[in-house]
Amino acid sequence: MTSKLYEILSQVFDIDISLINDQSSPETIENWDSFHGLALIDALEMEFNIQFSISEITDVKTVADIKKHLKNHSIEI
Amino acid sequence: MLEEKLSYFINESKKLKESDFEKVSRIAVIGSFTLNGLAETLQVKCAKSNIFSHIFSGGYNRYNEEILNSNSDLYSFNPEICFLILDTRTILEDLFYSTYDVTENDRRIFVNKKFEEISNLIKFYTNKSKSKIIFSNFVPPTYSSYGIFESKIEYGLQEMIHDLNQKLSNEFKNDPLTFLYNFNGFVTNHGLNTVFDYRQYYLGDVKISLEKIPYLANELMGYVKPILGINKKCIVLDLDNTLWGGIIGEDGFNGIKLGHNDPIGKSFIEFQKHLLSLHKRGIILAVNSKNNYEDAMKVIKEHPNMILREENFACLKINWNDKSRNLREISQEVNIGLDSIVFFDDDKVNRDFIISVLPEVLTVEMPKDPSQYVPTLLELTDFNVLKITEEDKSRGKMYREQRKRTELEKSTNDFDEYLKQLNIKLFIKNADEFTIPRISQLTLKTNQFNLTTKRYQEEDIRNFSQDDKKIIGCARVEDKFGDNGITGVFIVDKNNKEWIIDTFLLSCRIIGRGIEQGIINYIISLAKKENVSKLTANFIPTKKNQPAESFLPSFGFKKLNDQWVYQIENHIDSTTSHLHISKEE
Numbered sequence: 001m002t003s004k005l006y007e008i009l010s011q012v013f014d015i016d017i018s019l020i021n022d023q024s025s026p027e028t029i030e031n032w033d034s035f036h037g038l039a040l041i042d043a044l045e046m047e048f049n050i051q052f053s054i055s056e057i058t059d060v061k062t063v064a065d066i067k068k069h070l071k072n073h074s075i076e077i
Numbered sequence: 078m079l080e081e082k083l084s085y086f087i088n089e090s091k092k093l094k095e096s097d098f099e100k101v102s103r104i105a106v107i108g109s110f111t112l113n114g115l116a117e118t119l120q121v122k123c124a125k126s127n128i129f130s131h132i133f134s135g136g137y138n139r140y141n142e143e144i145l146n147s148n149s150d151l152y153s154f155n156p157e158i159c160f161l162i163l164d165t166r167t168i169l170e171d172l173f174y175s176t177y178d179v180t181e182n183d184r185r186i187f188v189n190k191k192f193e194e195i196s197n198l199i200k201f202y203t204n205k206s207k208s209k210i211i212f213s214n215f216v217p218p219t220y221s222s223y224g225i226f227e228s229k230i231e232y233g234l235q236e237m238i239h240d241l242n243q244k245l246s247n248e249f250k251n252d253p254l255t256f257l258y259n260f261n262g263f264v265t266n267h268g269l270n271t272v273f274d275y276r277q278y279y280l281g282d283v284k285i286s287l288e289k290i291p292y293l294a295n296e297l298m299g300y301v302k303p304i305l306g307i308n309k310k311c312i313v314l315d316l317d318n319t320l321w322g323g324i325i326g327e328d329g330f331n332g333i334k335l336g337h338n339d340p341i342g343k344s345f346i347e348f349q350k351h352l353l354s355l356h357k358r359g360i361i362l363a364v365n366s367k368n369n370y371e372d373a374m375k376v377i378k379e380h381p382n383m384i385l386r387e388e389n390f391a392c393l394k395i396n397w398n399d400k401s402r403n404l405r406e407i408s409q410e411v412n413i414g415l416d417s418i419v420f421f422d423d424d425k426v427n428r429d430f431i432i433s434v435l436p437e438v439l440t441v442e443m444p445k446d447p448s449q450y451v452p453t454l455l456e457l458t459d460f461n462v463l464k465i466t467e468e469d470k471s472r473g474k475m476y477r478e479q480r481k482r483t484e485l486e487k488s489t490n491d492f493d494e495y496l497k498q499l500n501i502k503l504f505i506k507n508a509d510e511f512t513i514p515r516i517s518q519l520t521l522k523t524n525q526f527n528l529t530t531k532r533y534q535e536e537d538i539r540n541f542s543q544d545d546k547k548i549i550g551c552a553r554v555e556d557k558f559g560d561n562g563i564t565g566v567f568i569v570d571k572n573n574k575e576w577i578i579d580t581f582l583l584s585c586r587i588i589g590r591g592i593e594q595g596i597i598n599y600i601i602s603l604a605k606k607e608n609v610s611k612l613t614a615n616f617i618p619t620k621k622n623q624p625a626e627s628f629l630p631s632f633g634f635k636k637l638n639d640q641w642v643y644q645i646e647n648h649i650d651s652t653t654s655h656l657h658i659s660k661e662e
């Protein structure tokens with residue numbers, strides 16, 4: 001699933017997949033602004049058929065946080 | 078139709094380069110909330126129609142300033158099309174939550190005030206800019222603090238919004254620059270709970286969820302296409318498993334599914350009924366099917382449940398030929414470009430073949446399930462027109478007559494003799510209130526026989542018609558098989574001793590019958606009366622208007638530098654003896 005997640009991150013932020021790691025964040029990814037953040041949530045929810053809560057969304061600071069919340073929704077990473 | 082994710086459009090939009098496109102357009106999107114991603118989606122969708130679009134996205138809830146300040150970025154952007162998307166929350170302000178804090182009378186005053194604000198804003202914009210504006214109507218809230226008692230309240234929350242929508246709709250009904258977009262219909266289709274996502278609203282003031290932005294863009298393209306003149310004119314249909322269930326060659330006349338007592342048969346009947354209603358308002362229908370001609374025609378002529386009949390089709394290609402060859406022939410016989418054609422075929426192999434050899438045809442990705450044919454057809458935004466004219470409504474009849482002309486042509490060996498037998502009458506009329514909509518429509522959609530392909534809106538034509546330095550005329554063509562309606566337009570700039578043809582176009586179905594010569598002869602006869610010495614034509618080449626240029630030398634125009642010039646003193650009118658030309662007042 002990590003590969004699927006990275007694939008989506010790479011698509012949404014329009015960056016090479018090799019540049020993504022657990023520490024990737026709005027500081028390290030240029031396109032990661034609030035709008036692209038929403039676009040990412042939208043893409044993840046459509047892909048995994050889940051719905052994040054607003055606190056999960058606001059809690060996300062890094063890619064590792066996304067993995068943590070995907071696990072909460074029983075998405076195996 | 079399932080749309081791609083918004084992030085797909087955002088990424089695709091970055092790859093677009095203006096230099097790869099022939100046509101460019103300018104579209105503005107302004108609104109009362111965040112519409113991020115809509116610009117990119119529109120760009121990608123325009124690119125799919127071979128148009129590069131520059132998109133202006135208005136600042137967050139700055140639509141009032143953008144419109145009312147004549148020096149705003151909106152006006153310097155100079156759009157051809159402006160979308161104004163407003164939402165109920167913003168417009169209602171606190172009344173959205175506490176509607177009944179004020180009296181019924183105050184609620185009425187409030188709605189009137191909002192109506193005035195919005196309509197003044199729109200009128201200000203259309204006066205100031207040359208662009209069309211499309212503004213959304215409001216979604217009536219489904220929630221009321223009064224609950225089920227809401228319906229007992231005089232001028233309650235829902236009534237307020239319905240009233241505002243109705244007032245706006247009435248106000249602009251006859252304004253050709255302004256269109257009311259049924260955003261409420263969009264929300265009804267998709268469901269308020271999927272269009273409005275509270276999380277996205279709290280996180281970013283997003284009032285149309287990102288998931289639905291591509292669907293919204295698709296609906297807005299329904300305006301972009303006719304305004305830019307890239308709408309489709311003809312639907313070409315396969316027969317087996319497209320217009321009826323089963324295969325006529327195998328299942329037989331009584332075996333195919335086309336009946337009211339059968340759920341699958343009903344799908345096809347319903348599909349045909351929607352096709353017929355499009356046909357009645359001007360969309361041309363044709364058949365492209367691999368079948369024995371007699372078997373298929375027996376169904377079309379005799380099957381009791383067939384909705385579409387022989388007379389509804391401008392062309393029937395039922396044979397064992399390659400389907401791309403049939404499509405090419407349909408395009409020639411009906412006289413429309415391949416890029417004006419939409420092709421429906423249930424067979425994916427056929428579709429993929431057409432997509433690869435005739436990419437300009439819009440081949441619809443048909444679902445396997447016939448019950449989904451109707452929604453697939455209804456989602457297409459390609460048949461929209463800004464105005465439905467009388468010509469549109471009688472187009473089906475005209476193409477039927479055209480089929481008879483082709484038959485006469487085939488049975489007559491001598492072309493001049495054929496023209497004589499047609500007994501063509503050419504009526505020339507100046508632009509007036511009755512002909513202006515049709516004149517504009519022809520400039521917007523005629524591609525082949527069109528010297529300059531200048532696109533003019535109704536307002537442009539109306540302004541020209543006030544100008545005594547211009548002649549704006551149109552031609553109606555009649556023959557023994559029927560009336561073709563207004564099918565030719567010319568606009569001439571009177572520049573002292575030199576008249577310049579600004580626009581000269583003919584609808585493709587009347588080309589090649591001497592009408593073009595007849596019209597130029599008529600212009601020359603006017604020019605002679607004013608002692609004009611030469612008639613000049615500019616030709617602006619496009620991918621499609623070659624037929625218009627080759628006409629010029631055949632008439633006797635000579636190329637001088639970049640212009641085509643005709644010396645009027647040398648003129649002898651000898652080419653149009655088969656025509657009866659008259660001026661209609």
